Amino acid sequence: MPFDIYDLSTFTHWIDTSLRAGMSPFWAVFTEFVLVGVVFLAFYAVVGLFLVYAERRICAFMQCRLGPNRVGPGGIFQTIADLIKLLFKELIYIKNADKILFNIAPFIVIIASFLALAAIPFGKGLQAMDFNIGIFYVVAVSSIGVIGILLAGWSSNSKYSLIGALRSGAQIISYELSVGLSLIVIVILAGTMQLSEIVEMQRDGWFIFTGHLPAVIAFIIFMIASTAEINRGPFDLAEAESELTAGFHTEYSGIKFAFFFLAEYMNMFIVASIAATVFWGGWMPLHIGSWEGFNHAMDFIPPFIWYLGKTAVIIYLIMLFKWTFPRLRIDQLLTLEWKYLLPVNLFNVLLMAFIVLKGWHF
Amino acid sequence: MFFNYIGGIFKGIKTLLTGMKVTSSYFFRPSKIVTQKYPENRKELKMFDSFKGEVILTHNENNEHKCTGCGICEINCPNGSIEIVSMFITTEDGKKKKAIDKHIYHLGMCTFCALCVKTCPSNALDFGKDFEQAVFDRARLTKILNKEGSKLMKGVE
CATH class of the missing domain: 3.30.70.3270 (Alpha-Beta Plaits)
Structure with a gap:
């Protein structure tokens, strides 16, 4: 295969064997942990800062504005300047706040998004942890974040925060169902939960093409439900700035606020990665049936670029949702989930099971 | 009843797509931007007729x-x-x-x-x-x- 030149598993194996040759197995594994951690930290910071900048620019263009354009060429260093400002700001101590929970909450939110990042395949052999229950792991881990949000709202000793956090809780409990069921549709089609194998199975065509109608419906439902799950507009009731000032992070300042902010953007990135991996083939290049020449040409684009490109398109879609649709009321939010998404989703699972049973998929 | 439900879903998707089309069209036509870069365009900046300086x-x-x-x-x-x-x-x-x-x-x-x-x-x-x-x-x-x-x-x- 031509894109084996981009296969990074030989590189990672070489690191592994050379580390094990030099030290005991425990220290070798420990060093690998530290290496992966440092790489992810750097990746997290760069992607988070870039997404904040991208969001501000994209929403500005959608509103016929220019957006940040002063710091650096095209305003590219704006978020770095913002981060430096946030680092210098005072961490305000809230009277009668639950001090321990108040300080822990931002870390829980950010750790949850870190954990989810570990299972995402960025390229061939470029995956920190290849679980055989990858999808289940990601869904489970990414919903830990809501505990941080609930704790932040509860411990702040503020009505705004508490209302925001409880809304977020109701929202996540509802929409987690739809996210899970729409992913189950693809798990039925793929027959595996392992993310690397799901990508490998899309070699001859992405699931959104080979899965007929149910895959398309599952993709749409996943986009809606995951936008709700990461608390982004039009489902941003948890922070609804016009009614709750900032919801669960009203009382946070400085770098703790930045943690919430960064985690929100990284959750968006993770959700987009999952959607790209499960529905659009992750790092797998676009292959069309028997067009050998076309397939070869596509193979020469590195998998990491494919992955980033697909993720960027989905991130653009999520941003488009936020800057187009008005915010839902809490009853509208629950109506959408329990009366529309859930029945459609259950029917969709049935339809996909039928199609797989009959062998009608490609 | 059932057809109303299905019809409502399609109608909803259609209206959502209309909105997304509008914002997307602005995004892909940056020439429509109305914001001006003030200190740079000082020389050619011309205020509108009803402006009260x-x-x-x-x-x-x-x-x-x-x-x-x-x-x-x-x-x-x-x-x-x-x-x-x-x-x-x-x-x-x-x-x-x-x-x-x-x-x-x-x-x-x-x-x-x-x-x-x-x-x-x-x-x-x-x-x-x-x-x-x-x-x-x-x-x-x-x-x-x-x-x-x-x-x-x-x-x-």
Whole structure:
């Protein structure tokens, strides 16, 4: 295969064997942990800062504005300047706040998004942890974040925060169902939960093409439900700035606020990665049936670029949702989930099971 | 009932797509951007007609203005930012006549309500387009609007 030149598993194996040759197995594994951690930290910071900048620019263009354009060429260093400002700001101590929970909450939110990042395949052999229950792991881990949000709202000793956090809780409990069921549709089609194998199975065509109608419906439902799950507009009731000032992070300042902010953007990135991996083939290049020449040409684009490109398109879609649709009321939010998404989703699972049973998929 | 439900879903998706089409079309046509880069475009920046920068007394090329010194603008100004200092001059045919000595305008107190401009009986006042009014000394915000050696325009009573 031509894109084996981009296969990074030989590189990672070489690191592994050379580390094990030099030290005991425990220290070798420990060093690998530290290496992966440092790489992810750097990746997290760069992607988070870039997404904040991208969001501000994209929403500005959608509103016929220019957006940040002063710091650096095209305003590219704006978020770095913002981060430096946030680092210098005072961490305000809230009277009668639950001090321990108040300080822990931002870390829980950010750790949850870190954990989810570990299972995402960025390229061939470029995956920190290849679980055989990858999808289940990601869904489970990414919903830990809501505990941080609930704790932040509860411990702040503020009505705004508490209302925001409880809304977020109701929202996540509802929409987690739809996210899970729409992913189950693809798990039925793929027959595996392992993310690397799901990508490998899309070699001859992405699931959104080979899965007929149910895959398309599952993709749409996943986009809606995951936008709700990461608390982004039009489902941003948890922070609804016009009614709750900032919801669960009203009382946070400085770098703790930045943690919430960064985690929100990284959750968006993770959700987009999952959607790209499960529905659009992750790092797998676009292959069309028997067009050998076309397939070869596509193979020469590195998998990491494919992955980033697909993720960027989905991130653009999520941003488009936020800057187009008005915010839902809490009853509208629950109506959408329990009366529309859930029945459609259950029917969709049935339809996909039928199609797989009959062998009608490609 | 069932068809209403299905129809509602499709109708909802259709309206959502309409909205997304609008915002997307703005995103992919950056030429529609209305924001201007101010300090860079200072030279070609032209303010729109209804812009209220500061109150000015319009002078023509012969250094003549239309202010008769009637003081209506001073009476109408809610903030007291206009002071009229008038004097009496003798015209060619020997009559004594009231005329303007100094039209003093306190920019620092002005709220740009346009009452002076609207009520001036001889349309002497107007709004200038210059908005860069920051100064280091408060005294410089007090301006004398009639230029040095200017006279009343002929035919204005």
